[in-house]
Amino acid sequence: MAERTLSFGARLRGLFQTVRVIDDDTWDDLEAALIGADFGPDITESMITDLKEKVEKFRVTDPRDLQRMLREDVEERLAGFDPTLKLSARPAVVLMVGVNGVGKTTTIGKFARFVGNYGRSVVVGAADTFRAAAVEQVATWAERAGAEVVRPQHPGQDPASVAYQTVEHAMRTGTEIVLIDTAGRLHTKGGLMDELGKIKRVVEKLTPISEVLLVLDATTGQNGVVQAEVFIEHAGVTGLVITKLDGTAKGGFVLRVQDETGLPVKLIGQGERIGDLTGFTPSVFAAGLVG
């Protein structure tokens, strides 16, 4: 039990506490820990090379110094991007995209509450007209968050038209923030990706889209990078949301996604309750990863 719930951070801490001097085993364990946290072989290799250089240069022998250097390294890599949400437009339209089952709808619910806490009025567009009962699911979340919902007029309606009606509704009623839920789609489905492009185009006839947030599941492995690349190409993603960070996975692949796409993480989801959504703080995330 204790072994399996050991987080990456805990493993690293263990690593840094038990080992007195830095030797080959330290590096092996470090590699295992980094790989195990989904950093991916490329980042792992480059980080270890960096650290080895530094260790040599500063003649570090204490593993705790190594840990400090590692944390700084991670933090530095994460902090290079601007995590602020740009919601100053009125209405500010936010499109939520991602593959199936990453938690888009749940994030919409939490985000509606998150924004609502700042005294902004919110309307949610239920543009996931594909999956069974997705509209009801987002409606339930919106209700919990105290937000309005624009539903499709009939089942299977074109998601772009639902999105359009939502934005139209917001402009008519002066609602400040528009959140649009979209159906989960695997990035390998060309047709579905084009549909996203259409939603974007149609909405932009009314008003520019403020944010396109790509939701990534923290348990995802290296495939997250490919997902991000394809979604950027088709939907013009402006930021990332990492969900399910309350589990054992810490989302090390985010580092590689940021490195390769330059996209900032803007929100973090950490549970199933409506308040479990926070902004992104590089130092906190780095501490969660590295301990």
Next chain:
Amino acid sequence: MATFGTLSDRLTQALANLRGKGVLTAADIDGTVREIRRALLDADVNLDVVKRFTGTVRERALGATLNKALNPAQQVVQIVNEELIGILGGEERRLTFAKQPPTVIMLAGLQGAGKTTLAGKLAKWLESEGHAPLLVACDLQRPNAVQQLQVVGEQAGAAVYAPEPGNGVGNPVRVAKDAMRFARDKQYDVVVIDTAGRLGVDAELMKQAADIRRATDPDEVLFVLDAMIGQDAVTTAKAFQDGVDFTGVVLTKLDGDARGGAALSVASVTGRPILFASTGERLTDFEPFRPDRMASRILDLGDILTLIEQAQQAFDEREAVEMAQKLATATFTLDDFLKQMQQLRKMGSLKKMIGMLPGARGMREQLENFDEREIVRTEAIIQSMTPAERQNPKLLNGSRRLRIARGSGMTVTDVNQLVTRFDQAAKMMRTVARGGVPQVPGMGPIPGVRPGAKQQGKKKQGGSRSGNPAKRAAENAALAEGRAARPAASTGAGFGLGAGGDGMPSEDDLAKMQKLLGR
């Protein structure tokens, strides 16, 4: 299906260096093993599993070269293949059914792994196998999960037991217990229990899952695993093994391009077999998992067996016999062609099928660009014709063609092209048919199926009949090359699909690959 695509690419690339070498040096092996290790890590395979895997491959490869004088590359491929099969679970296993119905199948997994969708697919599959499944809504956590299961159940034509509204209301353990009684009363022979998604670290929810397990004593507990999951797969799988002691794994979202390496890890770490693979959003995108075939797919040997099986399922024997007769007697009409095309579509997505073919690796990008609607357009054109026109395309004069183009929303050029291609193909098919019925029923119309070794004999009929053996050989070779460029034409039914066939490996490549694998 681009499953494991990039892993295949990398392994193939790694092993390509070994091909053509007579002797395998320790340095060669080390280099290759490094590539394999890297590829597997990139594919999210657990580090320990990778270490074990590469260690075994290396040891066996070294030992093999010392002991035998076989083609070393062949040996390494075989070793990698065997080891992959070993990790993926060895033998394939069927679902265990209870001797005394109802059989109980419980689904468990992380949030968003695809449990509810899978419940529908499982129900649909069970029905096709002659069972009467009952879906039980024990996910009372996620908003409207109950409703989702009801919709999915309706789509699958299966009964759904959902006494509680969900959204946090109701006790899932009691629902599960009641469902057992309900199933016995109403004579459902398989009960599929959908549970809420939960994290491995959530002790409370894990206990609830264990309680459901205890209350229903399931014959199978299936751990539903997203193929995209990373290194956390092992931690999660162990947590679920401790929590609900699952008996099998189902891999979902395999239609993505995640390499699914985690599946290898989970199977190897928990020792539980992978039973099913879920490969799309439709309820029929679901199939029993075959470790050996998945391993071949990793090595990019394609999944021809699955392909044939699918083709046979969608294939109507009687229609095939009729079709063969029509071909032989040269009464093949546009109507028949339409029927053939519809049969082809029954088999599922073309892209998916082409992706299963060996050597399709190089085509993946082209596959992405290939427009499946091309078939729909061709269908539209034929459907805009009158029955008389379909029977006898010679009727098609200018004004008829214009009418058809308008009716199908295409241009006259498109109609002309279709008619020309139909003529050519019908001619080609008659030639083939005279040499006998195509070897696999229903396989004829698949674009991209290369005229393989078995077909070759028949194809020759259409080739040169020159009396000079050298000239004949040369002409036949040229003909074969012409086919390589346009496989669609040679198989007859790929109207307008030529684009999908470009870039196929040559017959030569296939032969080489087969030789390499000693098949």
